[in-house]
Amino acid sequence: MTDTAIELRSVSRRFGSGDNAVTALDEVSLAFPKGTFTAVMGPSGSGKSTLLQCAAGLDRPTSGSVAMGGTEMTRLSETQLTLLRRERIGFVFQAFNLLPSLTAEQNVALPLRLAGRRPSKARVREVLGQVGLGNRARHRPSEMSGGQQQRVALARALITRPEVLFGDEPTGALDSRTGRQVLALLRGMADREGQTIIMVTHDPVAASSADRVVFLFDGRVNGELIGAGADDIAARLTKLEAVPC
Numbered sequence: 001m002t003d004t005a006i007e008l009r010s011v012s013r014r015f016g017s018g019d020n021a022v023t024a025l026d027e028v029s030l031a032f033p034k035g036t037f038t039a040v041m042g043p044s045g046s047g048k049s050t051l052l053q054c055a056a057g058l059d060r061p062t063s064g065s066v067a068m069g070g071t072e073m074t075r076l077s078e079t080q081l082t083l084l085r086r087e088r089i090g091f092v093f094q095a096f097n098l099l100p101s102l103t104a105e106q107n108v109a110l111p112l113r114l115a116g117r118r119p120s121k122a123r124v125r126e127v128l129g130q131v132g133l134g135n136r137a138r139h140r141p142s143e144m145s146g147g148q149q150q151r152v153a154l155a156r157a158l159i160t161r162p163e164v165l166f167g168d169e170p171t172g173a174l175d176s177r178t179g180r181q182v183l184a185l186l187r188g189m190a191d192r193e194g195q196t197i198i199m200v201t202h203d204p205v206a207a208s209s210a211d212r213v214v215f216l217f218d219g220r221v222n223g224e225l226i227g228a229g230a231d232d233i234a235a236r237l238t239k240l241e242a243v244p245c
């Protein structure tokens with residue numbers, strides 16, 4: 001058994017070729033211990049989303065490897081990778097990707113249905129309740145605010161009790177009160193359920209909910225802060241953003 005949920009070893013991701021080639025990630029090595037909450041920050045274009053996509057098995061590194069527990073994800077076939085993502089990983093993105101024709105409870109139940117499991121109504125209601133949407137189960141996305149839709153997306157990610165939850169700006173569309181609720185929920189998932197949270201954010205206050213903040217700059221890891229407050233995180237980010245790429 002390993003205490004590391006996800007480990008990246010010398011991960012590089014290049015896009016394009018010749019004069020148009022971009023190195024989005026450049027030899028990134030990072031370990032995310034089980035049951036911890038990590039925020040990933042850095043200037044625009046520093047590689048945060050690419051890091052998340054590679055760590056979550058949604059994109060393949062050009063070189064290097066990504067392991068989940070003892071499983072080398074970079075060696076899996078597409079089918080094996082799809083199964084691993086379905087069973088063990090959850091995602092919350094800025095674009096909620098809810099299906100417009102389904103109600104909140106049907107959207108939340110979808111990952112279980114896709115995995116061939118029968119979702120219990122009680123469990124669906126439980127996770128909707130956790131994100132404060134117990135009274136919106138029958139609403140369709142078009143009948144909900146952006147923040148409510150984001151919380152449905154979070155409930156959908158929670159329903160399978162994933163070992164690792166990836167969030168790309170999961171609080172980006174939320175007002176500050178709802179954002180705090182979501183962050184408290186993520187914190188609780190790490191503390192009480194031992195789930196591992198990896199979240200990209202531009203918001204130092206959101207990042208201060210994490211145990212650790214990893215900073216990226218120009219596709220490389222540029223240090224980290226442990227248990228830092230929002231002011232220290234903001235100061236570090238401002239310093240990075242002031243450096244010309």
Ligand SMILES: Nc1ncnc2c1ncn2[C@@H]1O[C@H](COP(=O)(O)OP(=O)(O)OP(=O)(O)O)[C@@H](O)[C@H]1O
Nearest residue numbers: 015016022023024043044045046047048049050051
């Ligand atoms: N599919 C792609 N094709 C070509 N270049 C890409 C692609 N995806 C990302 N890039 C480039 O890789 C670099 C890193 O992009 P990425 O989206 O990971 O940055 P980011 O830190 O998440 O940025 P932001 O904060 O603006 O969302 C950028 O220069 C971007 O233009």
